[in-house]
Amino acid sequence: MFEVKPYPELSWSLSRHKTMLTCLRKYAYDYYTSHNGWLSSADTLAQQAYRLKKITNLEMHFGSVVHDLIYQVIQRVLRGREIPTEESLVDEIRHHLNRGFVESTRKEHLWRNRPKHYTMLHEIYYSQTNSLPEDKVQKITNRLNTTVKNFFASTSFADVLNQQDMQFIDSEKFRFMKTGGVKVFIVMDLVYKDLNQNKWVIVDWKTGKKSEEDRNQLALYALYLQQKYKIESIEDIVIRNEYLLEGESLEHKLTEQDLINVQHLYQISIERMKEYLNDTSKNEPLPLEQFPLQDDPRVCSRCNYQELCFPEVYASQSSNV
Template identity: 60%
Template sequence: MFEIKPFPELSWSVSRHKTLMDCPRKYAYDYYVSHNGWLRDADSLARHTYRLKKITNLEIHFGSLVHDVIYHVIQDYLKTDRIPSENALIERIRNQLNQGFIESTKKEHLWHDKPNRYTMLHEIYYSQHQQLPKEKIEKIKSRLDAAIVHFFKSRTFSDIQKKEKMQFIESEKFRFMTVGDVKIYVVMDFLYRDLKSDKWIIVDWKTGKASSEDRNQLALYALYVKQRFNIESLDQIVIRNEYLLEGTHQEYKLNEADLTNVQNLFGMSIQEMMKYLDDISKNQPMDLEHFPQYQEERKCSRCNYQELCFG
């Protein structure tokens, strides 16, 4: 049974760590001030912060739609052997993008009441013109075509079609691992096992440019898979980024130092998070003013909480 608690559970993920490093004030809004903001009887600040938390931007919304479509294409293929056409998928995502724009501009009242069910684009919410920048629209159009074409040509999709040689792990089987009393959330895009080579392949679909953080994120996934499935050697694990814009993939061979580094990152990050707690046992945060507000024009202009920070 769902239990309403005054404070959220302390957990860890790569995205949570990154948020704290980028701006502690944004971290406070994301993980504490917005807590319980979905409840009808929540205080006005919690509800408003939760609403702002649910704002997305065009690039993130696009990436989410592509990931969702890829997931369903793979699941459907594994059950039926059917492969939809590129045009059908492009049209599906294009319609969803258009729907997101309509919800942001003409159905703001619905998003206001149920922000977890309707889309609000950052470019619309913080604009006086209710229009998307033309250059962004053109960029997303070109990304859409490239992402779908490259998905079908990807190394991973090629492997998926060799079903008799592969074992596919259901996504419901990986959610989090626990270190001490802290849950570490693991959100892998895809995991399968090559039965012939006895390799476990972890896949992360990327709809943006390559980042220096990509390897660390995959190392965390590898640590989870090694523990969850009792894999003896790291040589049995392959981590792969599929870069859908460029149509390339990058594979890494991990060693124990990689896993040690990600464990050290987790340890240092949790210690930093605990510095902002009044009561560690309850995960009760300090007052908001104790969370520094890092002001950097580029980051602040993209932040969901502009109006809370600057009015």
């Protein structure tokens, strides 16, 4: 039975770690202030923080839609159903993007009441207009056909089509591992075993540009997979990024040091998170004012919480519309 608790459970993920490093006030809003904000009985600040937390931007929305539809395509293949054409997949992605725009511009009242079930784009919410920047729209339009074409041509999708030689593992089974009682969350896009090569393969689809963090992310997944399936040698694990924008399939050479590094990363990060707790046994955070604001306006301009951090500016903008 679901139980309402005053504080969330302490957990770790790469996204949580990156948020903590980027802005501690955003970290507080994301993981503490917004807790229980979906409840009608929650206080106003919690509801507001939860609502703002659910705002997305055009690039993130595009990536989320592409990931969801790629998952659906792969499931269709594995179940022996008809595979959509590139054209139909492009149309489906475009449909979801258009729906997100409509929800942001015409259904804000629905989003305010059920922010988890409707889309609100950052570019719409904070510009107080019903239009998107033309340069961003053009960028996503350019990415759309390229991304879909490169997905169908990717090494990993070829493996999916060659499923008689592959053993696919439901990625939904991968949730978390524990370290010192803290859950370390794992979200894998695609996992399978190449039966001919006797290798495990972990795939992460990327709809944006390459990042130095990509290797660490896959190393974390490999560490989890090794523990879950008692894989003796890391040489039996292949980690692969599929960069759909560039059309590049990049496999990283996994080493023991990679696994040690990622273990150190989350262990040190968890200890840092605990420094901002008033009571570690309850995961009760310090008062909000003890989470410093970001002082880089470029970071703040992309943040969901401008309305909370700079209420005077936001109120002034709203009154001028």
